[in-house]
Amino acid sequence: MSSPAVPMSPALPADWRDFLALTKPRVMTLVVFTGLCGLLAAPVHIHPVIAFTAILCIAIGAGASGALNMWYEADLDVHMKRTQNRPLPAGRMDRQSALHFGVALAVGSVLTMGLAVNLLAAAILAVSILFYVLVYTVWLKRRTPQNIVIGGAAGAFPPLIGWAAATGQISLLPVLLFALVFLWTPPHFWALSLFVRSDYAAAGVPMLPVVAGAGATRRQVFLYSLPMAAAAILPWPLGLTNILYGVASILLSGWFVLLAARVARSREADQAAMKAERALFKYSVLYLFAIFGILVADRVLLA
Incomplete structure (x- = not known):
């Protein structure tokens, strides 16, 4: 190599x-x-x-x-x-x-x-x-x-x-956590790549905004946020977590989907588009910290 x-x-x-x-x-x-x-x-x-x-x-x-x-x-x-x-x-x-x-x-x-x-x-x-x-x-x-x-x-x-x-060993809950991070990565990273796509274009890296354009990337950001939210919420109805995590995951994931929807509705060269992309990128980092932190609190406090 x-x-x-x-x-x-x-x-x-x-x-x-x-x-x-x-x-x-x-x-x-x-x-x-x-x-x-x-x-x-x-x-x-x-x-x-x-x-x-x-x-x-x-x-x-x-x-x-x-x-x-x-x-x-x-x-x-x-x-x-x-x-x-x-x-x-x-x-x-x-x-x-x-x-x-x-x-x-x-x-x-x-x-x-x-x-x-x-x-x-x-x-x-x-x-x-x-x-x-x-x-x-x-x-x-x-x-x-x-x-x-x-x-x-x-x-x-x-x-x-x-x-x-x-x-x-491995059980269902960590597999769902794996799925959550896996599905979180595209909207998180594409939100970043949308406002630094000129860098990737200069380096010749085929990131989605460079290859497919900003509009297609924004739609993909929203589409990936839906199964991501489902993976985040699923441990609660499956009985793997308690109500603290269930309510928090619904609220946190719902806000993520709303921010992703704002990105999807943005126009190609709109100043508001960059604000929406930056807002989603910043929130996506906070989101993952919050989801995992509340998971631990839920498991420890309500066990």
């Missing part, structure tokens, strides 16, 4: 902040949170040291995915305004260092999870890293506007990993 050549100046000495940046800390925060919630929502008691180790491995695994993604996509990042200051396109780090760092994190996180927690959690963590790097980054990202739809599965694994770390 090799990445296209990157036209960059010789790398300057990198410091710890550059290695931290490779792990995509903002993305890692959401990954760690959903993994933690999957662990806490499980109907078992897990030793605090084992729980901490599991979450640390999820965080390191997510960091490995980010580092390997930046290693492979450095040639794209150099063309996009929002990524030009990353360590590789900015010339603060050589590509080999990024590759070695990412591989070390990946191997270390999976081995530690397997030895200290359990093999099922380690196996799912390994699949999530490989899926993000090989399926999304290497195979899909440059080839199809459906990249984020299929590739979104990579970010949906943490609740499964957290649950497996606690219980050593």
Whole structure:
């Protein structure tokens, strides 16, 4: 596996902040949170040291995915305004260092999870890293506007990993949480790509707004919000959660669908369209934190 050549100046000495940046800390925060919630929502008691180790491995695994993604996509990042200051396109780090760092994190996180927690959690963590790097980054990202739809599965694994770390098995609730994150990813990411589509166009990445246009993308944002809302609410009627989660999931998901409908109704070159897209993108992050946080509260307080 090799990445296209990157036209960059010789790398300057990198410091710890550059290695931290490779792990995509903002993305890692959401990954760690959903993994933690999957662990806490499980109907078992897990030793605090084992729980901490599991979450640390999820965080390191997510960091490995980010580092390997930046290693492979450095040639794209150099063309996009929002990524030009990353360590590789900015010339603060050589590509080999990024590759070695990412591989070390990946191997270390999976081995530690397997030895200290359990093999099922380690196996799912390994699949999530490989899926993000090989399926999304290497195979899909440059080839199809459906990249984020299929590739979104990579970010949906943490609740499964957290649950497996606690219980050593998989049941219906974590599968529904996986489905929720999987269906949440397209409207979340397309809302972002709508107002930065010029970046993707400049880099030659076939994101949906670049290939199909803003109008088609806005409709897809709304359409994906409907099964996402259903996946979020479904644990309650199935008896997997209590009324606290049920009511909160209906209200939070209903507002998400309304914001997605506003995006779908927006016009191509309307200033209000960008406001609607930014509003949905910001709310989508809050939405996932809220849904998972309330799930844990529901399971812990009303168990």
